[in-house]
Amino acid sequence: MLPYFPFIDLTPDMTSSYLRQNRPFLFQAIQTVAIFSTQERLTQVEELKRILFTSAFLEVQSNIDLLLGLLTYLAWSTDAFLGRADLVSRLMMLAISLVHDLRLFKPSTPDVQAMMSITQGQADETTQSPNDQMPDGLLERQRALLACFILSSNFSSHLGRQDAIRLTPQMEEALRVITLRKSCPTNEVFVFQVRLQLLKQRADYVRQQDEIDCARTGTAHVAASAPRFLYLKTLRTQLHELISSIPPDLHQIDILNTQAQYVGLYINQLGYSIGLDCLALHQPGRIVDGGMLLDFQRLECLWQSVENIKSWLDEFYRIPCSEIIGQPFYFWSQMVLSITLLKYLSTLKDPEWDCQAVRNTVDLTSAMDCMLQKLDQSSKELQCDDHLLKFLSKLLTKCRRWAEARLKMASQLQDMGSTPCQSSNLDTTSHDDHIPYLDQMVWMQSMDLGNDQWFEDVLGIPTTFY
Template identity: 65%
Template sequence: MEKARPAPGHPSTYGQACMQCYKAKCRCVPRSRGDSCERCHRLRKECLPSDSTRRRNADRAEESGTRIAQLEGKIEMLLSAVQSIVSSSGSSAEALRLLNEERIPSSTAGPNDTPANSISTNPSISGVPTPATDPSPLAQAHTDPCSPSQYSPSPSEPSPRQAEECLSFFRSRMLPYFPFINLTPDIAAWQLRHTRPFLFQAILVVTTFSTQKRLAQIEELKRILFTSALLEVQSSIDLLLGLLTYLAWSNDAFLGRADLISRLMILAISLVYDLRLFKPLPPDTILMMAITQGQDHESDQNPNDETFQGFMEKQRAVLACFVLSSNISSHLGRIDALRWTPQMEEALRIIEMNKSCLTDEAFAFQVRLQLLKQRAAHIREQQIDGARTATASVTTSVPGLLYLKTLREQLHELKSSFPPDLLQRGAFITHAHYVDLYINQLAYSISWDSPPLNLLGPRSDGGHLPGFERLKCLWWSVESIKSWLDSFYKISPSDLVGLPFHFWSQMIMCVTILKYLSVLEDPAWNRQEVRNTVDLIATMDCMIQKLDRVCIESNFQCDDSIFNLLSKLLSKCRVWAGARLNTSQIQDAEAGPYRSADPCETSHNSSIPDLDQMIWMQSMDLEDDQWFEDAMNLPAPFL
C-alpha cells in the first residue's frame, strides 16, 4: 500500500521526503498539485519518492542475492571436484594447484597475447617495496575472488594464470622505470581486476608485445574508456591510472597514431582537473554548486575519510600526468604540457619525504629531471613569442642563455645526488643526459638571429661572441649524446623490455641530432672531430644489435614488436647515413686543412632543428613502407 503524502504546504514527515531532498538534507514540501515538491519544482529536477527508490534498491539486492547464490553453487561444485581428486590421487598439492587455477572462470586467450608464453620472467627482479602500514587502495577488495568487476570482460581476456604473469611482469620489469603506482606484491590479479578494472585492462594491453595483437586490445580499451569517460561522463582514479599506464608504455607514437596519443593525454589532464587532485575548488564555486545542484560537493571529498595511501596514490597520478604531458608535448607537439603549480611542488615534496615506499625516491628524481626540461622548454616558448612580436634579438637572448646555464648547473647537481644504490639508476642517468642535450640544443636555438657559427669580429656591445656560444652548445651536444649512448650500452637487453615510450623517442632524437652534427657544413665546425668522438655508423650498428638481442633473449613469439620496428628504422637510416657520410668525407678531403671561413659559403645543411620541432616525428609509422620511402627521400635537414 502506497504511503500517503503530507498535505500541500506542510513538510514531509521523517522517511517520506523525496530522494532529491533526502540527499541534500533539505526540507521536502509537497506542491498543491501533488506531482512534486516545491524544491524539485524550483530547481527543475525530477521528484522521485523515496519509497520507489528503495524498492529499486530492494530489487537490486534481490538480484545480488541471486548472483551470490549462483557463485556459491559454483564454489560447491569446485570443492566437490577437489575432494574427488584428493580421494582418488591423494595428492593435496595437486588439488591445491587445481583449486588456485579454477578460482576465477578462465577464458580463451591467444598463445602470444601475454608474457606468459613469450617472455621468461624473473621473479627476483622486484623493485617494489613491501606494503605500508595502511592497506593500499589497490588491495582493498572483497575476499571473494569471483566478485564481478565494473566492466564486462573481453572475449580475449587471459586465463587467471596468464593474468598473474602479466601483472608480475608489469610490476617487476616495467613499473620500476616509471613508478607512479605503488603496486605491492601482495596484490593479486583478481584483486586488481576488482578494485581497478580499467587499470587491469591497461596492464594487459601494455604487456602484449605483438603490435597486431596489441592493436586489437587497444580498440577494446578505447571502447571502455570512451564509454565511461565520455558517454557516461565518469571520472575516477581508476580511469586516470589506467590511461596513464597505457600512455606511458604506448607504441602509438611510432605507428602513425600520434594524434591518438595527444587526444588521450588531453583526456587524462581533464580527469586530473575533474577529480580536483591538485587544485581544490574555490569557496564561491562550492557554494554555487550547492545552490544549483542541491548538495554540498565538498562533503563528498572529505579528507578525513581518505587513507594516507589513497592520498599518495593521487599525488603520484598528478605528477605522472605532468611527466607524460611534458614528454608528449616535446616529442609529438600538438598539446601543451600540464603547467607546474605550487600544489604540484608540494606533492613532489611529499613524495620525496615518503620513506614507506622505496620507489618514490626514484619517481621523485624522474619528476625533477622532467621539470628541468620543461623549464628549459618554457624559455624557448618565450623566445618564439618574442620573435613573433619582433622584439627578440641577440641581446634579449642573453638572459635566456644565462637561465639555461643555471638549469644546466641544477641538472648536474641533481645527477650527483642520485643514490648509488638507486634501482634503475642507469635508465635515470640516461634520462639526465637527454635533458642535458635538450638544454644545449635550446641554447643553440635561442641566438637564432646570429650567423650560423660566425666567429668573425667582436660584437658591437662588447659581449661574448654569439657564434662562439653556439659553437660551445653544439659541442656540448656531442658530449651529451656520447654520455647518453654510454649509459644506453650499459642497460641489459632484459631491462630494455620495460622502458616507457619516451626512452625510445630519446634514442631516435639522439641519433637524429648526431646525424646533423656529423654532416653539418660550416667552416667553423669540425665534423671529422665529431665522427672521431661518436661514430654514427658504429652507433647505429650497436643499437641494432642491442635491439635484436632484446627480441632473442626475451623469446618473443612475434616479429612485429616495437624492438623489431626500431631495428628496422635504424637499419634503413644506416643505409642513408653511410652514403651521406661518404659524400661529406670526400668533400672534407678535397677541401684539405684550409677551409673557407666565409659564412656565405655555408650550405642549408648548417641549420639544426630544435628537438621538439621535428615534424616528421608526428607522422612516423614504422609499419608503413611508404612512410620509410617518403622519409628517406626527404631533403637532409628533414630526415
C-alpha cells in the same frame, strides 16, 4: 615495466583480483600494455577505447581508476611510433581533463562542493572510492598528477602539437610529500624523474619565450641574450647538482642517467638557438665582442650536445636486455631524438664547426650498429616478430644506409680538397645549415614505422631525413 616509470605503488596485497574489483580500467590497461605483439595489442586497444569512451563520454565519469589506466596506456603505448599520433594526442588531453575534473590541480572550495551538491545532486569528489580519502589514496592521486606532468611534457616534445601542463603549487606539494614518503622504495626514482623533467620544461619554456620576444620585436639582441645564457648556466648547475645527488647504488640509475643526458640536450638547445638568432644579425667579419663571445658559447653548447649523446648511448648499452623491453615510450623517443641530433651534428655546415671531431667522438654509423645489436639481443626476450623493437630496428637499419652514403660522399669531397661541412655540393637543401628545435622534428611527429610508404616518403631521398 612499472619500475622504469613507477608512478603507481602496487603493494603485495594489490593482487589481480583486487585490481579487477577496485581498479578495473587500470587492470585492463595493464593487460593491454603487457602485450608486446603489435597486432595482438590492437585488439585489446579497441576494447580499452570502448570502455574509455563509455565511461568518460557517455557516462561522464571522472575517477582515479580511469586516470591511472589512461596514464598506464599512454606511458607504454607504441602509437606515437606507428602512425597513431592523433590518438595518443587526444588521450593525453583527456588525461589532463581528468586531472582537472578530479581537482588534482586545485582542490574544490567548500562553496564549490556545496553548489555541486545543489545543482548536480552530488559533490564533485563523490565519484572517488572511499580508499581515495585515505593517506595512501591521496598519495595515489599525487603520483598520478606528477605522472600526467611527465607524460604531457614528453608528448609535447615528441608530437609538437600540444603544451605540457605547467608546474602548480599542488604539484610542488605532491612532490614534497612523495619525497618524504620513504615507505615506498620506488618513490625516490620517481621523484628524480619528476625533478629532471622539470628542468627540461624550464629550459624549453625559456626558449619558447625567446621565440615569442623575437616574433614580437622582429629582432634578437646580443645584450638581451646575456641573461638567457646566465639562466642556461643556472640550469646546467642545477642539473649537475641533481645528478650528483642520485645515490650510486639506486636501482634504475641507468634509466635516470639517460633521462639526465636528454635533459642536457634541451638545456644546450637553449644556448645554440639563442646564439644563432643573434649571430644572424651581424654581417660576416663585423661581429662585435659580444657576438664573438656569443659564438663561442653557441659552439660550446653544440659540443656539449655531442658529449650528452655519447653519454646517453653509453648508458643505453649498459642497460640489461631484459630491462630494455619494458621501457616507456619516451625512452624510445629519446633514443630516436639522440641519433637524429647526432646526424645533424655530424653533418652541420658551419665554418666554425669540426664535423670530423664529432665523428671521432661518436661515429654515427658505428653508434647505429651498436644500437641495432642491442635491440636484436633484446628482441630475443620476446616471443613475437611485430613488437616495437623490430620496428625501431627497421628505422635504424634504413637510417644507417642513408648515413653511410652521406658520410661517404662527405669523405670523397674532403679528398678532393673540400671541407665536408662547407661544400655546397654536399646537400642541395638547407637542412644541414642549422639544427631544428628538438620539438620541431617534423618527421618524428609523423612517424609510422609499420608503413613502408612512410619510409619511402621520408627516407627515400637522402636529404629528407629530418
